[in-house]
Amino acid sequence: MILDLPFIWAGLIAFAVLAYVLLDGFDLGIGILFPFLKDREERHLAMNTIAPVWDGNETWLVLGGGGLFAVFPLAYAIVMPALYPLIIAMLLGLIFRGVAFEFVHRTKRMQGFWELGFWGGSLVAAIAQGLALGALVQGIAVNGRAYGGGNWDWLTPFSGLTALAVVVGYAMLGATWLILKTEGETLKRAHRFAVPIGVALIALIGAVSFATPFLRPEYLARWFGWPSGVWSAIVPILLAIAIWQLWRGLRNQDHLRPFLATVTIFILCYAGLGVSFYPNLVPPALTIAEAAAPDASLRFLLVGAAVLVPLILAYTAYSYWVFRGKVLPGDGYH
Structure with a gap:
């Protein structure tokens, strides 16, 4: 059997990027919601819900970026110059957020500054990722x-959208994560956040979904052509079901369902990008195929990935299992 190595690697990198978006997404969402929490005690409680896992979540970003450099060097060489300001802004935001996360518990005089840094770093990273996504979807000029x-x-109206x-999607992940991980007043506040944020997210998904097919003729053909449009219709149908589950979870004040529904919405939006691309x-x-490194390189790297990816999945799953359950005021891992 002949393996399509470029296709396998494209799937692995796509999986790594999706894992990063989902796992670091609720981390960034906590940071985005930070100023809207009641007081310092509640803000630190929110930070403690992600303290055991936030740095491990960024492993997937390293895997995705490193994999793109090693496996698709031509794509890396084209995408990076197109998005240098955004990549630099994202990395600076993530670095500043990480430093703030560690320092905020180790100082009293500068605590407010580092809390502001945690919020600002999270917001800058999310904005940079969103702009980069829009730039990639609308197409990158190649000479x-x-x-x-x-x-x-x-920088275009579409990338701004x-x-x-x-940003709103990450905020929704953060709000539903707080619903999953907290109790009492913080849980009630997260429920109140989730409803308007969820409405805004659905509206923005609709706006982006409406605009995307008209960016390029091939997008329009894949979404509305025959017979590809029949298969593509599966994504919005499943998306409608996920939105309904999100609404039911919030209405019934479930703890787990809103988070799972939001994760499903992200996965389906990601699948929609795959349909377009x-x-x-x-x-x-x-x-x-054009962007891939030689098959010999792909085969050699795949051996390492066959060991590395299951290992990352195993320790990620173990860390989430160990730190499952609700986080109460006074709990902490710092």
């Missing part, structure tokens, strides 16, 4: 085997 666009091609959608890795014209 031969290099980036052929300008310094500000990433996707940035807003990502495939078989391109960098829209509009760089395919998975």
